[in-house]
Amino acid sequence: MDHRPWFDHYExxxxxxxxxxxxxxxxxxxxTAKKWPNQRATIFEGAIxxxxxxxxxxxxxAGFLVSKGLKIGDRVAIQMPNLPQTIIAYYGVLRAGGVAVMVNPMYVAREIEHQLNDAEVKFAIVMDAYWVNLIKPxxxxxxxxxxxxxxLADFLPFPKNLLFPLVGKKTGLVVSVEREANVYQLKEIIENRALKPPAMPSDPNATANLQYSGGTTGVSKAAVLSHRNLVSNAYQVQSWFTGMEEGKEVELAALPxxxxFGLTVCMNFGILAGAAQVLVPNPRDIKGMVNLIKKYRPTIFPAVPAMFNAINNFPGIEKIDIxxxxxxxxxxxxxxxxxxxxFETLTGGIITEGFGMTESSPVTHxxxxxxxxxxxxIGIPLPNTDAKIVDLEEGTKEMPIGEDGxxxxxxxxxxxxxxxREDETELTIRNxxxxxxxxxxxxxxxxxxxxxxxxxxxxxxxYNIYPREIDEILYEHPKVLEAAAIGVPHETRGxxxxxxxxxxxxETLTAEEVIEFCRERLAPYKVPRLVEFRDELPKSTIGKVLRRVLRDEELAKSK
Structure with a gap:
């Protein structure tokens, strides 16, 4: 690659x-297992x-899956929160030569049906509650x-493994799984020392994941990610975390x-670096997350803004050593x-803001x-990554510095x-x-x-108005916790x-105060005309505000 202006700002x-x-x-x-056999790989509720x-x-x-007929390239669905079993399942599928299809634990039956049938899934490794309540029906x-x-209790330490079934019934996460044909227990499989793995997969061009986009722009579709894609991104992320010590870091794995994002920057990067991963099955439990930080002293914390914001606003956080x-x-x-x-004031650490997409494994900047x-x-492109800004109409002309594209x-x-989806591939990948x-x-x-x-x-x-700019202004207001701007239909302005x-x-805030605050900081055509206060905003499972949901609600009102 020829010289790029961002090279001058690499560390x-x-x-x-x-x-x-x-x-x-x-x-x-x-x-990693040969290099650091005794290093902690996972920490979950005290179990290591x-x-x-x-x-x-x-x-x-892997040996079990192959014994049941899994062939190279077969798709295997994995549906569970961040547990030790999730890592075992993911790497077990890949070790057997299969392709992992990661399924959102919050999906309902309709969404599960679409994803598993779209990927032509024949094997699934899931939490028992999801099997009984969602998939079996x-x-x-x-x-x-x-x-x-x-x-969930399978990898809890004593006595939590005995107590959880008693207290967990109220949550719906404790179920009884009937013995039936072709339904197996993961715990029994991994305790079977007689199972032997197949030959180690060695083709980096083989598909590793069908990574579904989540459907925030329509029907959920899968990016085909190879081992090369995912290994490359793990190495790229590692190169960016200068000063990190292999085999010594502790990573808080709160991203699902x-x-x-969680797959690469927590799981795969963590394993490449020989880090101990402190698993967070419920990232919305901020009290639990703060307690984990106090107890296990993580050094690396990949997260989304909503997580940083929640910790910032956790009661008494100033008195807690993080x-x-x-x-x-x-x-x-x-x-x-x-x-x-x-957050940087509270921790003394450094947050690097970046950018990625499902289609790029995900990190690019x-x-x-x-x-x-x-x-x-969002920063600068990572090593081995090139980027351009091109015209919005044809996507063929490179735009001058400082211009939109x-x-x-x-x-x-x-x-x-x-x-x-060849048609969508042709639109998205060009040369x-x-x-x-x-x-x-x-x-x-x-x-x-x-x-x-x-x-x-x-x-x-x-006029073209970008919602992010308005969001940024609103976040400057001391009484605003969260904000999101959208466009709604208007008779004369479109x-x-x-x-x-x-x-x-x-705190209390009025619509008039919000509009006046924006009027002082934005061009007149960007100033919000409508303000709605809510107890919470709709978010994806990793805390990303879903503008689409807000737009859909508004469009439904206007019909």
């Missing part, structure tokens, strides 16, 4: 390009699994042949593993500057951890295409470049700024701006 120890080994993800785990144990469990599961509509179930955190990665949504500054960080910027991306982490659908700018230093999504852009009276606001606890 001293970050190479412009990195050598990415020809390895699969199971080979990465195998290498070493890397040596993890690798052996993975091998046994629709089994006759699926292609499933073999199901492996696991209970079913999401590509200073073990050294490096954080923020993605999936814009990080308000006020949230960043408060980040601000340097110890270099020049530009507030509001579509962000396009190129690198070893970019998917080959969408599963069984190897990934067309992101994001409107962005690049400055003279090579730092990129997301202005908005093509589909999010508000057109009011002929669209006008409406904002949804969650007020800080104990």
């Amino acid at each position: 001293k120890n970050t190479p412009k390009t990195i050598e990415i080994p020809e390895l699969t993800l199971p080979q990465i785990l195998d290498n 699994i070493s890397y040596k144990q993890l690798a052996s469990y993975v091998d046994r599961l 629709i089994r006759d509509k699926l292609m499933l042949e073999h199901i492996v179930v696991t209970a 593993f079913f999401h590509v 200073s073990s955190i050294k490096g954080c990665f923020s993605g999936s949504a814009p990080l308000p500057i006020e949230v960043l500054e408060r 980040a601000n340097p951890l110890h270099g020049l960080r530009k507030p509001g910027s 579509e962000l396009i991306l190129y690198g070893p982490q970019v998917m080959s295409g969408y599963w069984n 190897g470049w990934l067309y992101s659908g994001d409107i962005a700018q690049m400055d003279e230093d090579g730092y990129f700024y997301i202005v908005g999504r093509k589909k999010d852009m508000i057109i009011a009276g002929g 669209e006008t701006v409406k904002v949804f606001i969650v007020v800080q606890p104990g």
Whole structure:
């Protein structure tokens, strides 16, 4: 790659390009288990699994799957929160030569049916409650042949493993699984020392994941991600965390593993680095997360802005020592500057804001951890990654510095295409470049700024308005906890701006105050005309505000 302006802002120890080994993800785990066999791989409610144990469990599961007829390339659904079993299942599927299909634990039966049938899934490894309550009732509509179930209590330490079934019945997470044909217990499988794994998968070009997008822009579709894509991104992320010590870090794994952000930046990066992963099955339990930080002293904390914001506002957080955190990665949504500054003050650590997409495994950009960080910027492309801003109409002309256009991306982490959707692949991947659908700018230093999504852009009276800009202004208001702007239909302007606001606890705010605050800081055509206060905003499972849901609600009102 020729010189790029962002190269001048790489940290001293970050190479412009990195050598990415020809390895699969199971080979990465195998290498780590040999390097640090006794290092903690997972910490869950006090129960510890070493890397040596993890690798052996993975091998046994792989041997079992193959014994039941799993062939190379067969798709296997995995549906559970962040548990030790999730990592065992994921790497066990890959170790057997299968393809992982990560399923959101919050999905309802209709969504599960679509995803499993779209991926032509024959095997599933799921939490027992999901099997009993969601999947078994629709089994006759699926292609499933073999199901492996696991209970949340399976990997709890004594006496929690005995107590949880008693207290957990109220949550619906404790169920009774009947013995029946082709339904197996994960705990029994990994305790069977007679199971032997197949030959180690060694083709980095083989498909590792069908990673579903979550459907925030319509019907959920799957990005086809290879071992090369995912291994490359894990190495790229590792190169960015300068100063990290392999085999010694502790990572707080609160980002859901079913999401590509958590999959790469927590699970795969953690295993590559030989880190101990402190598992957080419920990232909405902020009290539990703060207690884990106090107890296990994590050094690395990848998260989304909503998590940083929730910890910032946790009662009494100023008196709690969370200073073990050294490096954080923020993605999936814009990080308000006020949230960043408060969290860094509380921890003494550094947050690097970045950018990624399901289709790019996901990370493509980040601000340097110890270099020049530009507030509001997604940063600069990672090693081996190229990026351009092109015209919105045809996507063929490179735009001048500082002008809006579509962000396009190129690198070893970019998917080959969408599963069984050639038409959408052709629109999204052109000559190897990934067309992101994001409107962005690049400055003279090579730092990129997301202005908005093509589909999010508000057109009011002929003016283009980007909701993110309005959000950023609202987050500056001391009484605003959360905010989101959308465009709503307007008789004369086409669209006008409406904002949804969650007020800080104990505070009061009026629509007039909000509008006046914006009027002082925004051009007249960008100032919200409508304000709605809510107790909470609709969010994805990783805390990303879903503007689409807000828009759909407004459109339903106008009909």
